[in-house]
Amino acid sequence: MASIQTPPPVAIKQAADAVFYRTLVQEHGSPLLVLNANVINNQYRALTAALPGVALYFAIKANPYPGVIQTLADIGCNFDIATSGEIKLLQAAKVESTRCIHTHPIKRDQDIRDALRFGCTTFVVDNLQEIEKFIPYRARVGLLLRVSFPNPASPVDLSKKFGCTPNQVDELVQRSQQHGLHIKGLSFHAGSQCLSPHNHLLAIESCAQLMADHNQRYERPMSILDIGGGFPVNYDVNAPAIDEFCRPLRKALAQLPPHFSVLAEPGRYLVAEAGTAICSIIGQAPRSNGQWYYLDNGVYDLFSGRIYDHAAYPITVFSGCSERQSATLAGPTCDSIDVIAEDIALPPLAIGDIVVGTMMGAYTNASATDFNLFPRAKVICTNIPA
Numbered sequence: 078m079a080s081i082q083t084p085p086p087v088a089i090k091q092a093a094d095a096v097f098y099r100t101l102v103q104e105h106g107s108p109l110l111v112l113n114a115n116v117i118n119n120q121y122r123a124l125t126a127a128l129p130g131v132a133l134y135f136a137i138k139a140n141p142y143p144g145v146i147q148t149l150a151d152i153g154c155n156f157d158i159a160t161s162g163e164i165k166l167l168q169a170a171k172v173e174s175t176r177c178i179h180t181h182p183i184k185r186d187q188d189i190r191d192a193l194r195f196g197c198t199t200f201v202v203d204n205l206q207e208i209e210k211f212i213p214y215r216a217r218v219g220l221l222l223r224v225s226f227p228n229p230a231s232p233v234d235l236s237k238k239f240g241c242t243p244n245q246v247d248e249l250v251q252r253s254q255q256h257g258l259h260i261k262g263l264s265f266h267a268g269s270q271c272l273s274p275h276n277h278l279l280a281i282e283s284c285a286q287l288m289a290d291h292n293q294r295y296e297r298p299m300s301i302l303d304i305g306g307g308f309p310v311n312y313d314v315n316a317p318a319i320d321e322f323c324r325p326l327r328k329a330l331a332q333l334p335p336h337f338s339v340l341a342e343p344g345r346y347l348v349a350e351a352g353t354a355i356c357s358i359i360g361q362a363p364r365s366n367g368q369w370y371y372l373d374n375g376v377y378d379l380f381s382g383r384i385y386d387h388a389a390y391p392i393t394v395f396s397g398c399s400e401r402q403s404a405t406l407a408g409p410t411c412d413s414i415d416v417i418a419e420d421i422a423l424p425p426l427a428i429g430d431i432v433v434g435t436m437m438g439a440y441t442n443a444s445a446t447d448f449n450l451f452p453r454a455k456v457i458c459t460n461i462p463a
């Protein structure tokens with residue numbers, strides 16, 4: 078698992094290679110997050126090809142930038158919503174409610190009513206009290222029961238916080254039926270940035286068994302399996318290619334009865350690779366552990382995923398100099414946690430030089446803050462040819 082101490086991979090390119098980024102900064106200013114719509118489209122196509130027959134619902138939390146929503150809406154992607162704020166975003170983009178599911182396992186009544194008013198009728202639950210919140214709306218909703226499959230190997234183990242155990246499924250289904258509520262299927266999240274498909278596979282097989290057992294015993298069948306997100310991208314590690322990652326999943330899903338619908342909620346995979354952060358050095362100082370460079374962006378904005386998402390984004394600097402010195406890249410705020418990379422070998426850099434972070438389209442601007450009231454990076458979504 079990466080941590081804030083894990084140094085990111087660093088590339089040193091020739092000064093002339095910075096021209097493309099400098100041109101963007103001249104036009105839009107620095108700091109800047111460029112989201113490449115062509116890459117988002119390619120990632121959507123690659124995941125669709127790797128999981129044929131699986132309906133993709135983009136987890137908006139990974140990147141709620143309107144241009145991202147529009148790009149994915151235009152290509153036919155569906156949406157996984159978790160809040161009323163995300164519903165507003167979809168309304169602004171004129172996305173039909175029939176293309177949405179609400180996957181937050183814990184909701185206020187107001188959240189349920191906002192989603193129903195929008196027209197979203199599929200919700201995820203994982204405990205009895207949450208199920209009971211739907212009693213007033215039982216004629217209008219279908220529920221998915223989220224099951225937990227812990228994955229301590231994943232940098233973000235989402236089964237720690239949500240999901241009932243497989244042993245609780247039967248009782249929760251029975252209690253739902255007593256309330257006249259229909260559990261239409263099961264869902265899980267195998268952990269984010271999974272480097273192995275093992276936990277997805279285990280969860281698919283276990284859910285398939287639970288659904289088969291259920292369908293033998295009860296009149297109202299389960300027929301939806303939501304396999305969540307967790308599809309990996311390449312930061313500092315060699316994640317398997319998506320087709321390879323999904324190969325065992327395809328095999329397992331092919332064993333499901335033909336009338337089952339399978340959904341997935343990818344976040345990171347669709348957007349991470351599309352994002353490039355362009356920052357500038359605004360100050361520098363020699364310190365006891367080497368040269369410190371202060372950037373106009375840091376862990377309170379685009380690099381927030383260094384902390385929340387444990388991501389080590391690849392960094393590129395530009396210089397023709399062959400000399401290397403121990404260096405630290407820090408963000409602009411007054412907080413000492415605002416450090417992007419420590420003890421990395423860099424050529425001497427100057428105030429005004431460009432520093433680029435790649436693979437920065439997921440859980441970056443999404444978790445940015447206004448700390449210290451530094452202006453957040455401008456975000457643009459554009460088509461850049463590969």
Ligand SMILES: Cc1ncc(COP(=O)(O)O)c(C=O)c1O
Binds near residue numbers: 157
């Ligand atoms: C319910 C749910 N679905 C999907 C996702 C997206 O996961 P990933 O970005 O790993 O694909 C998340 C991430 O937090 C989530 O909580």
